[in-house]
Amino acid sequence: MTDKEEFVVTPYEVKGRIDYAKLREQFGTQELSASILDRLQQLAGGELPPLLTRGVYYSHRDLNLVLDQYARGHPFFLYSGRGPSGPLHISHLVPFELCRWLQEKLGVEMYIQITDDEKFWARAQLTREESVRWGYENLLDILAVGFDPKRTHVFFDSRSIAALYPLAIRVARKIPYSTVKAVFGFPPSTNIGLVFYTALQTVPCFYPSWESGRATPCLIPCGIDQDPHFRVTRDIAEGLGYPKPALIHSQMIPGLLGEGVMSTTGNEKDNALFLNDPPKVVERKVRRAFTGGRASVEEQRRLGANPEICSVWALWKTRFAPDPKEFEQITADCRSGALLCGDCKSNLLEKVHAFYRAHAEAREKVRDWAESTIITRAPKPD
Amino acid sequence: MTDKEEFVVTPYEVKGRIDYAKLREQFGTQELSASILDRLQQLAGGELPPLLTRGVYYSHRDLNLVLDQYARGHPFFLYSGRGPSGPLHISHLVPFELCRWLQEKLGVEMYIQITDDEKFWARAQLTREESVRWGYENLLDILAVGFDPKRTHVFFDSRSIAALYPLAIRVARKIPYSTVKAVFGFPPSTNIGLVFYTALQTVPCFYPSWESGRATPCLIPCGIDQDPHFRVTRDIAEGLGYPKPALIHSQMIPGLLGEGVMSTTGNEKDNALFLNDPPKVVERKVRRAFTGGRASVEEQRRLGANPEICSVWALWKTRFAPDPKEFEQITADCRSGALLCGDCKSNLLEKVHAFYRAHAEAREKVRDWAESTIITRAPKPD
Secondary structure, eight states: OOSTTOEEEETTEEEEOOOHHHHHHHHTOEEOOHHHHHHHHHHHTSOOOHHHHTSSEEEEESHHHHHHHHHTTOOOEEEEEEOOSSOOBGGGGHHHHHHHHHHHHHOOOEEEEEOHHHHHHHOTTOOHHHHHHHHHHHHHHHHTTTOOGGGEEEEEHHHHHHHHHHHHHHHHHTOBHHHHHHHHOOOTTSBHHHHHHHHHHHHHHHHHHHHHTSOOOEEEEEEGGGHHHHHHHHHHHGGGTOOOOEEEEEOOOBOTTSSSBOOSSSSOGGGSOBTTOOHHHHHHHHHHOOOSOOSSHHHHHHHOOOGGGOHHHHHIIIIIOOSHHHHHHHHHHHHHTSSOHHHHHHHHHHHHHHHHHHHHHHHHHHHHHHGGGBOOSOSSOO | OOSTTOEEEETTEEEEOOOHHHHHHHHTOEEOOHHHHHHHHHHHTSOOOHHHHTSSEEEEESHHHHHHHHHTTOOOEEEEEEOOSSOOBGGGHHHHHHHHHHHHHHOOOEEEEEOHHHHHHHOTTOOHHHHHHHHHHHHHHHHTTTOOGGGEEEEEHHHHHHHHHHHHHHHHHTOBHHHHHHHHOOOTTSBHHHHHHHHHHHHHHHHHHHHHTSOOOEEEEEEGGGHHHHHHHHHHHGGGTOOOOEEEEEOOOBOTTSSSBOOSSSSOGGGSOBTTOOHHHHHHHHHHOOOSOOSSHHHHHHHOOOGGGOHHHHHIIIIIOOSHHHHHHHHHHHHHTSSOHHHHHHHHHHHHHHHHHHHHHHHHHHHHHHGGGBOOSOSSOO
């Protein structure tokens, strides 16, 4: 980085300090405005979750159109996914938590794609056995978020290829190599699997329309880094006779060490809270987490701390203080100096441990039906 | 063409007057020598077919190694394929006829790949419905050549993808885009399906080894234009723990109008004898076929004709005069002027019509079991 203003965001690389307003401009997406959130709240008939009210989701493409259609009696479906290269960390749950809320409030179908092929192609060190094993482990974590077994469908790429491939053939013909090169910044050494892959990531956007023979709108909650995939999808959708998928984009969740985004790829594993971390490891990571605190207790009591740069505050914001009053209080006490970082971390750890226990329990329960959600056959002859 | 010596041969383009000796040098393949043919004759225990004795097959890679292993009790398997973009013409049968002979004489397994995905990607005008329909039609024609139902296995790409994909994932990671760009000469506008495709064409080479857990040698009879696909395969085989496939290459069969090779892509449909041509069309095409005859009967009686440039003689050579004595007689009478082109064509037409009748009958018989040869499921979990 020669300039702190420089940053790079693609599905395969996130680096630098991201200016999210500028990124939205660069990508050409729409702002998630108060009026569109009001609209969603009316349709859902209740309070919006913190992920929507606190600016984590901040951008969209055509969400208004999808909500208009829903209001007229044409439900959309949800699609999100995961590239399994290791254990999930809690920030990976962000799109799935929004999906779960939307499914519950609006009664819509959910499609999850586990891209064990893509991750094998993208990571030279990963074995096939690892990408498949992590695919199953990650799927259990995702389903444990609380999806409705009857309305949830999974493409586990290597096992679902018979269902995905008929559409993938049609999609792939529409995408020239030059497009994926430009959109993803692939060098010539990129393997041909990864070059092809975006075709498979596009398929779920069209699958329900294809299967039913009826145009069915798609809404994709995802990190803004995944937007390029779906820009390609949106460009070709109408040429294939399908509606363009709509998107709702989240910012990237900061890492615990205050270094870039929470990620599984960095060397510093303490930067993320993994869902398979034992309680002692969770405790150590939170205790070591970067905060907006001052150099001394005295100074902090006097000047207060800075939540905006604090990784612990980011955790309160995104998940662990759903009650708006509680969250306001934590924030105010942080700024005033009434709440010291050590105490704040102790409070957070109680919530985190409780979350981990509840998640582990839910995860055991989904084992019984997880397999039944995986689509393994073509829905109709090609 | 600025120079008549220039020619281009790739799996996606054949143009110019091919210098086959030079092409073998360019590609770096071995000559199909008298000694290796003797070896094959010994193992097969009988006469070699005209395709082998008359120079149609003229080049190979590692055929000697495959025969050595066979002699030591380790059978190879055969693999050939077809990209279904329209009806087969009789020259398309050349690799399958060699396979049939090898299967019959050596008792080996045969794998056929029908690449309905590749042809859809390679031909912008082709619909999916057409590529699938031609896939089935072509498969019937191929099986009608006389394969053993118990030893013949078909990958119909769009229907066999669940079986092909686990290996394709592993293969694709080994092949950088830069390799396919260089080998196939793809421009940046090439769609990502076609970029990926060579991974799927490689899979059958390794499939029996993967399925059985035992290294199983592969022999691929094919037109020399298909060699580049398998050069890529050979380069990556050992890195994946599989034997390099061996190849035996044929020259391209000349078209009926003396223009380039017999092909389905030219505008001039009269250049090829399609297997679905009705007898009247066959008659017309043979009557119009380019020969090595003279301007007048008188001149031909006096000077004789030139079989080397004659498309009718090429048909006698490759298929319609299997008896060496008969073939020598035809050739001698042509050169001497004793046999005029019109009479030669009448003689040939009798054989061609008989061949079409027998083929149509065989084709009806294979309908009963064709479906059972298609591999539709993964042989084991990934």
